[in-house]
Amino acid sequence: MLIRKLFKFENAHIVRGCTTRRCSENIHGHSYKVEVLLESNYLDAGQMVYDFGLTKLYMKELIDSFDHSITLWSKDDPAYIEAMKAHSNRWVELPVSPSAEQFVRVIYLMVERVLECTQMQNEEREVKLHSIIVHETDTGYAQGFREDAHSELMGKIDLEDIVFSEQIRREWSESELWGKLLARTPIRNPKKV
Numbered sequence: 001m002l003i004r005k006l007f008k009f010e011n012a013h014i015v016r017g018c019t020t021r022r023c024s025e026n027i028h029g030h031s032y033k034v035e036v037l038l039e040s041n042y043l044d045a046g047q048m049v050y051d052f053g054l055t056k057l058y059m060k061e062l063i064d065s066f067d068h069s070i071t072l073w074s075k076d077d078p079a080y081i082e083a084m085k086a087h088s089n090r091w092v093e094l095p096v097s098p099s100a101e102q103f104v105r106v107i108y109l110m111v112e113r114v115l116e117c118t119q120m121q122n123e124e125r126e127v128k129l130h131s132i133i134v135h136e137t138d139t140g141y142a143q144g145f146r147e148d149a150h151s152e153l154m155g156k157i158d159l160e161d162i163v164f165s166e167q168i169r170r171e172w173s174e175s176e177l178w179g180k181l182l183a184r185t186p187i188r189n190p191k192k193v
């Protein structure tokens with residue numbers, strides 16, 4: 001059984017090197033829609049694969065890091081990166097360029113890490129991340145699976161190389177959230193949300 005939960009964020013970027021000039025040469029924004037698809041062969045005590053309410057904790061919080069922020073590629077021109085950081089308090093620096101495809105891979109790895117650290121409390125069993133879909137516009141989206149997120153062919157993404165600005169970290173429910181996930185600290189789901 002598959003379930004999907006939709007999240008949204010507004011984000012700005014440049015995607016260097018792509019064929020579309022408007023995209024590679026101009027800062028522009030998108031109203032992103034992100035679908036998180038979870039699967040299991042089992043149901044929990046509430047006869048659900050995974051309560052949608054639980055996805056609105058750390059999964060939503062991490063995805064919301066991109067909301068009203070600018071996403072920077074760490075290999076972009078240092079002068080551009082420095083200028084963006086000087087004039088925007090909400091930024092995320094990625095080791096990959098922020099195409100829809102790379103957003104899928106990054107968000108997949110984030111949500112996968114949240115699930116890996118989560119201690120279930122309501123008899124959820126073998127809840128797995130099936131895929132992530134990122135809609136960049138109304139007409140274009142990318143969907144990625146485990147093999148894409150971990151693909152060496154597409155370039156390995158190390159979660160340690162993702163940097164969130166101070167303002168984003170301060171707005172999380174706990175500012176050490178990312179550090180805890182990197183350290184694989186167990187997260188106990190609440191019994192009720």
Ligand SMILES: Nc1nc2c(c(=O)[nH]1)N=C([C@H](O)[C@H](O)COP(=O)(O)OP(=O)(O)OP(=O)(O)O)CN2
Nearest residue numbers: 015018020022023028098099100101136137139140
């Ligand atoms: N495979 C990808 N192609 C493109 C990406 C991408 O991330 N992956 N990104 C862009 C640009 O960011 C661009 O803003 C979106 O491109 P496009 O779909 O052409 O946007 P439009 O709104 O102009 O599309 P319409 O079909 O006219 O609505 C480019 N390509």
